Amino acid sequence: MTGKALARAVRGHLIVDTALNALLVSMTFDIPLPDEKQHLTNEEHVQDRNQSFESNQIAETSTEEQEHVSNSSQVVLSVAINQYNQLINEDLSVDTICESSILDDINARIAAKRKELEVSRTASLWMRYSEMVNILKRFIKAERTGNWELHLQTL
Numbered sequence: 001m002t003g004k005a006l007a008r009a010v011r012g013h014l015i016v017d018t019a020l021n022a023l024l025v026s027m028t029f030d031i032p033l034p035d036e037k038q039h040l041t042n043e044e045h046v047q048d049r050n051q052s053f054e055s056n057q058i059a060e061t062s063t064e065e066q067e068h069v070s071n072s073s074q075v076v077l078s079v080a081i082n083q084y085n086q087l088i089n090e091d092l093s094v095d096t097i098c099e100s101s102i103l104d105d106i107n108a109r110i111a112a113k114r115k116e117l118e119v120s121r122t123a124s125l126w127m128r129y130s131e132m133v134n135i136l137k138r139f140i141k142a143e144r145t146g147n148w149e150l151h152l153q154t155l
Contacts, residue, residue: 010140013133013136014133014137016129016133017130020126020130021130024110024113024117025110028110029077029109030073031077076102076105079102080102080106083097083100114127135154138150138153138154142154
């Protein structure tokens with residue numbers, strides 16, 4: 001394989017993994033996916049970057065339990081959006097955000113949704129695929145940085 005073919009293959013796997021993660025986050029936090037009509041051009045995306053985070057609305061649900069989950073998801077997302085905006089405005093440092101409990105809460109919710117989805121054979125297959133792509137990402141990082149410990153972890 002040439003370097004170009006390898007780069008294309010890796011890029012394809014990374015794009016599929018990004019799409020899977022977008023679907024997972026959408027399902028976890030009840031964020032509606034954009035329709036084909038709502039796709040933005042790169043210029044529009046750059047101009048409206050901050051507005052897109054603020055404009056995401058949480059889908060309404062019918063049962064009380066689902067409403068509680070949606071309300072708690074909405075609170076988590078609003079705190080995350082607030083911290084993101086403070087980071088962009090340089091009111092908060094990256095270290096402060098990394099230490100905040102909101103990221104742990106988001107990770108816990110996504111992990112719980114992954115576990116819930118792994119009951120399905122097809123979803124389980126895609127979750128394993130996502131884990132393999134994460135191993136690939138760590139391997140590439142280890143190779144580029146010369147981190148021998150990370151390299152050994154990926155094997």
